[in-house]
Amino acid sequence: MTHRQTPWSVSQQSFCLGLLLLGGCGGAVATPASAVTGDAPAVHSSFVIDPDLHTLSATVCPRDLRLERLRMTTPEFIERVRRPRILRATGDVPLAFEEDALPMASMADGDCIGYDVDLGPPREGFWIAPGEAHVIAAPDVWLLAPEPRPEGTLLTASFTLPPGVRAAVPWPDDPRGHRVPETAFTLRGAAAFGKLEQATARVGGAELDLVSLGSGFGERAPLVSKWMQKSASALTELHDGLPVPRVMALLLPVSGSDVGFGMALRGGGPTVMIMVGSSVTPASLDTDWTAVHELFHLSAPRFHPRDAWLSEGLATYYTDILMARAGMLDERSAWDDLRDGFSRGSRRGTGRTLRQESIDMHETYAYQRVYWAGAALSLLADVELRKRGVEGGLDGPMRELARCCARSEEAWSAEKFAAFVDQKTGQSVVQSLFEHYLDRADFPDTAEILAALGVKGAGREMTLVADAPRASVRSAMMAPRAGGAKP
Numbered sequence: 001m002t003h004r005q006t007p008w009s010v011s012q013q014s015f016c017l018g019l020l021l022l023g024g025c026g027g028a029v030a031t032p033a034s035a036v037t038g039d040a041p042a043v044h045s046s047f048v049i050d051p052d053l054h055t056l057s058a059t060v061c062p063r064d065l066r067l068e069r070l071r072m073t074t075p076e077f078i079e080r081v082r083r084p085r086i087l088r089a090t091g092d093v094p095l096a097f098e099e100d101a102l103p104m105a106s107m108a109d110g111d112c113i114g115y116d117v118d119l120g121p122p123r124e125g126f127w128i129a130p131g132e133a134h135v136i137a138a139p140d141v142w143l144l145a146p147e148p149r150p151e152g153t154l155l156t157a158s159f160t161l162p163p164g165v166r167a168a169v170p171w172p173d174d175p176r177g178h179r180v181p182e183t184a185f186t187l188r189g190a191a192a193f194g195k196l197e198q199a200t201a202r203v204g205g206a207e208l209d210l211v212s213l214g215s216g217f218g219e220r221a222p223l224v225s226k227w228m229q230k231s232a233s234a235l236t237e238l239h240d241g242l243p244v245p246r247v248m249a250l251l252l253p254v255s256g257s258d259v260g261f262g263m264a265l266r267g268g269g270p271t272v273m274i275m276v277g278s279s280v281t282p283a284s285l286d287t288d289w290t291a292v293h294e295l296f297h298l299s300a301p302r303f304h305p306r307d308a309w310l311s312e313g314l315a316t317y318y319t320d321i322l323m324a325r326a327g328m329l330d331e332r333s334a335w336d337d338l339r340d341g342f343s344r345g346s347r348r349g350t351g352r353t354l355r356q357e358s359i360d361m362h363e364t365y366a367y368q369r370v371y372w373a374g375a376a377l378s379l380l381a382d383v384e385l386r387k388r389g390v391e392g393g394l395d396g397p398m399r400e401l402a403r404c405c406a407r408s409e410e411a412w413s414a415e416k417f418a419a420f421v422d423q424k425t426g427q428s429v430v431q432s433l434f435e436h437y438l439d440r441a442d443f444p445d446t447a448e449i450l451a452a453l454g455v456k457g458a459g460r461e462m463t464l465v466a467d468a469p470r471a472s473v474r475s476a477m478m479a480p481r482a483g484g485a486k487p
């Protein structure tokens with residue numbers, strides 16, 4: 001692990017500051033346009049954060065592009081935008097929102113657009129959350145989408161930050177600061193400003209950017225960092241390295257000694273956001289699954305929200321599998337965890353079909369049913385493929401899927417996934433399995449398969465039966481990946 005000398009968000013920060021001092025980014029005064037943009041149309045956004053972290057001031061300058069509007073991609077944040085205006089050498093021209101966008105009809109060549117964004121309280125979920133010396137502010141709070149964006153438009157951004165303030169965004173570096181990926185405008189992402197501890201590790205060929213908010217984890221920082229690296233490394237028990245070039249891990253210290261909620265986000269670049277107790281112990285981290293689960297999501301394609309049973313099912317299933325392969329759980333504990341999850345999932349439904357339960361889960365809170373039914377179907381598919389002689393069962397297709405599609409913007413459906421696996425394995429397994437269970441209210445039947453695998457009893461009484469009919473399949477599933485790519 002190396003500590004970065006220059007936080008990735010402040011490189012080239014002075015670029016647009018100079019232009020700001022000259023009265024805006026327009027006028028091409030100090031801009032070697034050809035060097036910056038080549039022949040392509042371009043939009044550069046520069047952001048200035050005040051020392052109190054209350055206001056972000058944006059300057060957006062198009063070049064070789066006629067902007068029609070700047071759109072707020074999440075309209076509820078419009079009320080945080082102040083003083084939208086055209087920046088012109090002869091004086092600013094006020095702008096006003098029409099619905100969710102600022103129209104640019106009066107914009108002339110060389111003009112830029114300015115606006116301020118209130119980053120202060122109140123907190124609004126995970127998307128805008130001021131802390132003591134930092135603020136979590138998702139890009140959709142402060143980044144307006146320039147429209148149109150013809151193919152090939154170069155979108156860049158830079159930050160000008162007060163001393164002691166850093167910016168964490170998942171966007172790739174660029175000579176001007178950052179390149180802003182198209183997904184920053186189309187998918188939800190995360191960002192933070194303020195006092196941040198930043199460090200970078202390389203895991204599985206990818207950069208793992210660890211950003212701890214506030215003062216971080218103090219003397220426990222190496223522990224948390226090691227846990228994140230170990231969790232990321234568990235992914236190489238399935239994939240040939242991490243299938244994304246860089247992951248930003250935003251770690252939020254919270255009170256307590258456990259790992260709390262986590263989420264995976266893709267807007268602007270792969271991101272995991274995890275709440276970690278500031279008094280975590282090695283014991284609580286050693287077997288914690290949160291980071292493996294969230295990182296797994298980023299190694300699979302984005303699935304349609306209605307098919308959460310599949311995206312969460314695969315992640316839930318593979319979390320136990322990968323933790324066992326990586327030695328974070330022993331084989332028996334991993335099987336007991338799966339068995340226990342199936343048992344909980346089978347008790348906690350609302351009587352809806354799995355398809356409907358998945359669609360309604362944020363209202364019914366039937367998360368256990370949805371996640372574990374999906375995990376059960378993953379197990380059934382995996383074992384059936386192995387029984388039919390497909391070496392590695394689901395692993396092969398999951399690996400291929402990561403390679404082709406983990407970074408794609410497209411949302412996959414369960415049907416498309418099932419067809420993909422069946423086509424890659426040459427078997428008719430997954431499509432018929434999903435068709436069989438998706439419109440039923442009963443939990444997938446795992447008892448028979450667990451018995452065949454030799455998973456017997458529960459909790460402390462659980463044993464793994466050595467001479468069960470499928471005992472070799474069972475141990476192969478949890479065994480470290482032989483000859484796999486290691487970090």
Ligand SMILES: [Zn+2]
Nearest residue numbers: 293297312315
């Ligand atoms: Zn999940």
